[in-house]
Every structure is written in structure tokens, then in C-alpha cells.
Amino acid sequence: MDKVTLEDYDKRNSMRFEEGKQLIGQIISDFPTGIFPIILDVGCGSGNLSRAMARLIPHDTIFGIDSDLGLVTLSENKNSTPETISYVSQDISQPWDQLAPELTRLAGHVDLILSNITLHWVTDIATACKNFEHLLKPGGVFYFNILGIKTIPISPKLQCLPQKRIVSQITEMVSILYRNELEVRRSELFQNRWLYSGEELYSLIPIMYKMCYNLINESEFLKFDEIEQEKVREEIRNGVHAAYVFDLENVEENYVVASGEQFWFRYDSFTM
Template identity: 65%
Template sequence: RAKINIQSVGYDQSNTMQFLEGKQLIGQILSDFPTKGALCFKKMKFSVILDIGCGSGDLTRLIAQLIPHDIIIGIDNDTNMVTFSENNNPTPETISYVCQDISQPWYQLAPELTRLAGQVDLILSNMTLQWVTDIETVCKNFEYLLKPWGAFYLSVMGIKPISISREEQFLKRQKSIAVQMTEIEEILNRDELVVGRSELCHNRCQYSAEEFEAMAPIMYKMYENLINQDEFSKLDKIGQDAVRQEIRNGVLAQYGFDVENEGENYVFGSGKRAWFCYDVFTIEGGKTVGGRS
């Protein structure tokens, strides 16, 4: 997974969209595994829940409030985020945090995780896997961690293709969002994992100017994974800065729009409210018993 190194306080102020998507993911889990009401014949409880890419911990704490459980482990590869989660918010006794890149091979994972092999009831990952470059290893780790019939619920932000000059030279081949979704599904559907449901949605979230401008650098970093470093490294600093600026412009053209002037891109420093327009796909499934027949 790419090293993000986001300022945790700034992220916490600009994660409105992520939190809203996470609430929807929790709602789907509660719909599929009701804990009360006419559809609940016995109290549903997850012994072990993993929150992959827990960020500031806001969603982890909401999971703890809404989903019956014994323990929840929030996992993030950014030490700043983990420290922020532990130190700046009241944390229920059932929650612990681990600083870990979940895309590392199994034998390199923290013992707090490897000791859970075959014991995890639920893996939830909200708006995180778009940062990961090695999805295959992540999915294999999910397979090792989940118990038979354990479930996974994933929401992934689609990376919209952007346009820059000399695109073929300085950017890796960009994929449509539908292709991104299909590729993750195909990887999940190998061996003992199976996808039960998937959906692609086009959403938007309104931000203040301050919130949007705090979030924009995070989006720029997501596109740094697409830079063709072999060609990019041949440029001098001026040339590299020019390519980075084109990427920033391309990102704003795809994601940021003026609330007051529908259809017009957001202008940095304008002080106006902004629409953040994005695509998200949700993928839900579980681990089969004894592999596929």
C-alpha cells in the first residue's frame, strides 16, 4: 500500500464523505445480520471484527456502538492515524488499534493479526483499498483471517481517469472504474472467498471551501501511484513540478465542482462551497467452507 502520511487532524476535518459511506456500509451489515426486530431469531454477535483502514477511528467507534461484538481491531498503516485514534477520542474497551500495512505478505504481518488466523467473523474496509497497489495479497490475507462463513464488506473509491499532456509518457495505463471493480471482484473470487453482491454508485458530497481544500491534497496523493517513475525521474525539478500541477488540475476537473454554479469546476481560494463528485463500489461476500466445489 502507498505510504500516505496524511496529517491526522486535517483528515479528521475533511472525512465527511468517508464517514457517510462507512455509515451506509454499516447499515448494509445490519440489514444482512439483523440484531433486533422481527427478522432477528437470535441475537447476532460478531466475536472478532477488523476495520481495515480505520483512519481517525470515527467509524471504528460507530461500529462498536451499532454492531454487537466482542472485540474490534482498527488497522491503519499510518502511525499518525493510529496515534490520533488512540489518544484523541474516547475508545471503548473492546477496541484496539494496530499499525499495519495489510498488503504485506502474511508472514510479515503483526502477531496481533496472524494469531487471529481463521477466527475473524467480519472484515470491514471503508474507502481504503483504492490506496492499495497489491490487492491480491490483501485478499489472500482476508482469506487467512476469516473463519469459515466469515463475511467481508468493502467500499472502494473508484479512481477516475484524468487527462494531462503527454499522458502516455508520464502516467501508467489508466483503467475505467468498471474495470477496477471487476478486477477486485475477480481476485476476491479465487480460492475460498466468494463475492455475493456488488454495486457501483455515483455520489456527491458537499464541503465548505476549507474542508474541500484540506481534502484535495489527499486526492493528489492517490494519483501519485499512477506516475510512471521511469519517465518522471528523467525530468528536472521544474518539469516534475509541471507534471504534478497537471495532475492536480486533472483531479480538480474530475472531482471538484462549484455548488453555486452547477457544472463549473471549483476554483481554489474562491471561498465557495464545493461538490465532491465521486464513484464508489461496494463488494460484499464471505469465506466458503472447504473451498469451491
């Protein structure tokens, strides 16, 4: 992680935190008298959602898990962290025998797993879901939301970016869950928008670029020369801007960089 304070991180992730609060609200609605002794927050980031859960959901222990050691360290050092929260630096998509002992010793004992706007970054969703199945106790529950990655135009001669429609992404995720013996009781797609300042564009958009860069077929990409590779990156950047960033006054028009103080970030997410 680049050097950043928790305040900076939380500012550029305000939408993510709001989505997480809605996920907590859904859990409370589904289990109004529920008690979850052991909770995992997968992709905890700065720990702000872990701390919110500590206030709102009856529990004994919350484990905040993130693959970014820098964020985990910052979260551990935050003065307001309740004593019931512990943080673990871990890529949850690693094979079971490579997970931290703090996690493997929880096998079959976890009451609730929550993952908020995280799983689209996971390199091996199937392995992650298999790990969740190992961790959950009988009757344990798994709540998550995930960004749907929009398709963007790429020149046919530069095509090295496998893309799927949002509906196909949902169908694939449901299939992975069932293959790993995780029953799907809810699957909802939301089309949302979030108001950001023009200044926040410069910290938000590179994250969206990276999300698409991660989809590049590396073997196909390496067949291009340096000029063509940069052209692919440019088309991704332009495509991300066209797909996600819209004018404050006219949501059908793209936001022109530095043209105003605020813009709409339009995104799809699905919750299960």
C-alpha cells in the same frame, strides 16, 4: 502523518465517515440478528467508524488497523474508545509472515472484515485479499467500499500515468477477490457528491493529488527532466480539480478556488 488532531482529521473525512455508516447499515440490513465476535476495521483512521460499530454491531472485539502509526496512537488515546476496541499499526498488504502477531493469531477466526474508503491506497491488493482469506473464518464476511479513480487528461508526450476506466477497476477487483477464494455476492457502483466548504478544499485536494501521484510509472517518470516532471504534476493537479470539484450552483461547472464558501466533491465508489 502530519501533526493533526482527531477533530481535524474527522472534519476533512466527513464524506468518508458517512460512506462508512452506510456500509455498517448494509451489514445490519443483511444480518439483522447477526453477532460478530471478532471484527477487523481495515484502514480505521481516527477510529470513528470502529467506535460506531462498537455501538451498533454485537461483538466481542474490534481490531482497528491502520498503516499510519500516528493515527493509531491518536485513536488509542481517545478517551471515548470502548474497551472492546484494540488498535494495530499495520500495512495489510504485507506478506502474511510479516504481519503483526496480534493479527496472525486470528487466522481462521475473524467473523467480519470491514474496510471503508481505504483499499485504493493499498499497494498490493492481491496480497491484502490473500491475508483477508487467511483471517476469515468459514462463513465469515468481508464488506468494503473503495473510491473509483477517475481518468484525467495527460499530454501524450508526458504519459507516465497508467489509467483504467471505473468499470475496469471494478472488474479487476472482482477478479482479485475470486482468485483469493473470496466469493463476491454484491458489487454496486455509486456516483455520489458531497458538500465541502471552500476552506476544506485545501486539506482535501492534496489527498486526491497523492492518490493519482501513486499511480505514476516511476521508471517512465524519471526519464523526464525536472521541468517535465513538474508539468506532469501540474497536469495531474489540474485534472483532479476538473474531475472532482464542482460549483455549488452549477454542478456542470468547475469550482473556482476561493470563489465561494462551498463546493461539490463528485466521486464514484463501488461497494462489495
